[in-house]
Amino acid sequence: MTGNAPAATRAMGVLRVLAQAPGPLTAAGVGAALGLPRSSTYHLLTAMEQEGFVVHFPEERRWGLGVTAFEIGAAYLRHEPLERLARPLLARLVAQAGDTSPLAAHLGVLHGRETLYLLKESTKRPITIVAEVGVRLPASLTASGRAMLAQLPSAQVRALFPNRSAFVDRTGIGPMSLPELRRLLQEERNLGYAEEIGMVTPGFSSVAVAVRDHNRRPVASIGLTFPDDVASAAQRSRLATSAIRAAAELSRRIGMKEGAV
Template sequence: MGQVPAARRALAVLRLLAGSAGPLPASAIARSLELPRSSTYHLLTAMAEDGFVSYVPEERRWGLGVAAFEIGSAYLRHGPLERLARPLLRRLVDRVGEIVQLGVLHGAETLYLLKEQPPRHATLVTDVGVRMPAQLTASGRSMLAHLPAAQVRALFPGPFVDRTGLGPASLRELRRELAGDARRGWSVEDGHITAGFASIAACSFDHTGHPTAAITVTFRRESRPEEGWPALAAAVRTTAADLTARLGGHPPARRPSR
């Protein structure tokens, strides 16, 4: 147990370096983490010996080491997001009787990682591994709604694409829709991807409050009147919140109006 404080300091160094634009001087690391300079140098030296940080002598700065990269790569190999989400998606399918998907942002696109559906249900174009324009999908918009305005602007310089003639056609329209989605806590698309189908999505967050993934329910438009959509959205939001808890995350602080 005597090693726990040292372990926490090492993890804090890794998180600080991971969130920095580049390597940092030891003095900046000590200041940011409120550590004594001497302890910081000893800690960095020990971490460098195990490959978790590396020293750039020409710049007198410290950055992440190869061991940190290997751990990140192993995380991706283990597929923890999918493993944590799959049982939640299955429970949501049982609850609502519709197709449920897990998507993540991949640049300006939504990438679908998982799909669960009831038996003998219609197949959708948004299958696992498929990418769709994020501004057209409920899952994409539910995540975009929690990104800084500058990041959204960088992702969508224009022109905007569409599949069915529906959806935002400009950055101004997209921002207006995202502001409404953020206030409501869920997103909806109605025929933007496939005519006759609608989707409702809610976002899950990581430990920094950053949007990590979105859970989406997709259904035939004619089978669910609009007055029932808020109740469906509540079930989706509950599942997204459960995934956030499994990820050790939390919702972000409220952003100023876009």
């Protein structure tokens, strides 16, 4: 970025730099990150301070995000962008399945060691599953949860599952230790999607793919759940491919850069 960039572009650059920093930065640090001259950086920060977007800590000679930036962040959550952007994609997945195929498409997020389901769309032949909106299930057992866990750093997975008491058994199938979970996550990373067969409810399977933000962090997952007796191996593969495409599209919609993997 140069001093010739539009003021709005430079202001957004300041917000982005401060948001990604572990703490407040000096004006020189902000300027260096954006490639701006010292004088331009100071005038930009001063103008943004007047509007509440940044705050100056004079004793530390540093700058941080201001209350207006916080208000915008809170408003972002109220607008539910993830759910609004995902809903038409889930509806499309259901429509692709056809009227005669019982299937549910859902959007889930990690909530500690659990998968929290935010959205669900079903075919005209609905299926009764436990993954309803608002329900939480063990992330280590659900395809939706493991799709996200597989994209987390190893240390973060270990922090979530420090010992055997962190694991839950619902049907006698599924990982019950950290080594077992790690092996399963690696297999699913290689596969390109997570798959759950009877770990949550006997007779039902799911496939899921992580949705990632502009920092490539997993923020959600798109999953498909279906009865075992109506899905052949070929159909499972097609459903997984559809979930991969939908998750990639949602990732792009929320800001993940093209080519990021």
